Every structure is written in structure tokens, then in C-alpha cells.
Amino acid sequence: MSQPLVVLITGVPGTGKTTVSSILANSLGGDHVEITHLVRDGGMSLNWDQSRATSIADVKALRHALSNIIAASTKPVVVDGHYSPDVVPRDAATLVVVLRRAPWVLRAQLQQRGYSPRKIRENVEAELIGTCLVDALKSQDHAKICEIDTTGQAPEETVKLVLAALDGEAACGYGSVDWMDAPEAEALLRDL
Secondary structure: OOOOOEEEEEOOOOOOHHHHHHHHHHHHOOEEEEHHHHHHHOOOEEEEEOOOOEEEEOHHHHHHHHHHHHHHOOOOEEEEOOOHHHHOOOOOOOEEEEEEOOHHHHHHHHHHOOOOHHHHHHHHHHHHHOHHHHHHHHHOOHHHEEEEEOOOOOHHHHHHHHHHHHOOOOOOOOOOOOOOOOHHHHHHHHHO
């Protein structure tokens, strides 16, 4: 059995990972694997980090589970999670999509979601410096990385870009998103 198409969708909370992943999996006729649900429902949580209000995943168990899911699949697999590049084997990924969103827009979204000030700051800072992109570059093939700015873009438009990249109809790459030169970034940093 040949390996299925595997698309990783990463980004900080609020960039559109789950919505884009769901639409993409549906468009491809594939499976949508949410890492958060896999950790929670599969008993792969080592502990609860009270200060960050998040589960601490058993990364080794998660890697094993995802390898098994991919190996057993006959359909495309879309893996949704900010640390998906760290838990899916490098040779298994067909495309690694890093979703980005303007940090000042992201901040407002996370406030609307009711995130704590600490969690908002942590995620806005991670987006400002491109933490998810850096993590993807550390663990995945650079030629497979596709960075997409989702600011002001409907999820369906993002999915069209991903599908075009998968079909070879659009060039994909990284390094085009830089929030630090924007005037909004300076104001945001003062306010954090």
C-alpha cells in the first residue's frame, strides 16, 4: 500500500487551522485529524499545565499514533495542530502549511474567544516572531513548506491556495510574511 497524501496545517490559535483543515479534508475526500482531540480523546496527555491552561501532550505516543493513522489510511490525511510538524515524520508530509495572521487582528480574535491576557500575549508574541514557521523549518523539508497569510481572507480562499500548491499550479514558499516592519506591530508591542 502506498503512502497517502499528508498535509500538515500549523499556526498559532486564531489563524484558521481547524476551519481550513476541515474544508481541505472535505475537498480532498480525506480524513481530518485534530491533534488536540487526539491528545484528549486518545489519552495522550501527560499532565495539565495550569499556568498555560493547556494539556501537556505525550509526544512519543502522539508520534506513534499519527504514524499508525497515516500508515493505515487509504485517503488523504490532513493533520491540524500547531505542533503537527514536530509529530509527523518528515518523510510522511506531502505539504506543510503554516498559517499566519496579523498579530493585531489575532489579538482581537483571542480576546473575543475569552483567552487569558497571558495566553493572548504568548500567542501574539509567537505570531510576531513566526514561531510556528521556525518550528516547521526545524523539523520538516523546507521545500514542502507553504506559508499563507490568512489575514482578511476567507478560509475557502486559503483552501484554494493549498489545493493549487498541491496540484503544482501555484508556487509555495516561506519568508514573505514579516509583521515587525508594520506600524501596528510597534503599537502592539508597547501595549502587550
